[in-house]
Amino acid sequence: MAQPESAAKIxxxxxxxxxxxxxxxxxxxxxxxxxxxxxxxxxxxxxxLQQAGIEVAIISGRSSRALALRAANLGIGELHMGVEDKRACLDDLLARRGIARAEAGYMGDDVVDLPILRACGFSATPADGHPFVREHVDFVASRDGGRGAVREVCDFLLASRGVLDAMHAAYLD
Incomplete structure (x- = not known):
């Protein structure tokens, strides 16, 4: 399981x-x-995550108009679709942003994601990620993909930075 110290650096x-x-x-x-x-x-x-200053990127092997619309809706500027070599895409993105691999995280679910997952300082998969992937990541969500697993990872990253409670408290005011 990932340590909050490493997740806080993302x-x-x-x-x-x-x-x-x-x-x-x-x-x-x-x-x-x-x-x-x-x-x-x-x-x-x-x-x-974006409010906390963590940049978000999508790196996908497939392309779709629905994904482009969702990324735009979320304000995600780093949308990379139809990517065959996700690790190379990540390396290019990090070089452009001046971010070290140790400061990057990625969440994937299948064996094709292992090269990028293993290249990051923080790696995660949903509960229903491939069993081999679950053995090789820092964080396995308790929820399935498309069913709150991403939120669980976001909350973990924010809690690791010590900002999650304050972000939640803002909704109680």
Missing amino acids: RLMGFDVDGVLTDGSLYFTPNGEEIKVFSSLDGHGIKM
Whole structure:
């Protein structure tokens, strides 16, 4: 399990899409348009990361208009779709931002995500991530992909920085 000290250093958190921000199901209309279902809990967690100064990126092997719309809705400027080499994409992003790998995190769910997961200072997977991936990450969420796993990771990162309680308290005022 990840230690709060290492999670507190994260300046950029990246997410996979299918199986992380969604439940991994692929829906297509008769016209071939892809439909994705996202969790509003996860979306608010992403917004909270941004409010705390943690940059958010999406690095996905697939491309979809639905994802582009969701990323725009969340104010995520670093959207990388159709990426074959996610680790190389991350390295380029970090170089442009002046961020060390130890200050980056990523959440993925399948074995194809292991190269990027192992390159980060913090790695996570949903509860229903592939069993082999669960053995090789810092944090395994108790919730499934597309069902609050991202929010759980966001809350862990914010708690590790010591800001989660204050962010929650603001909703009680």
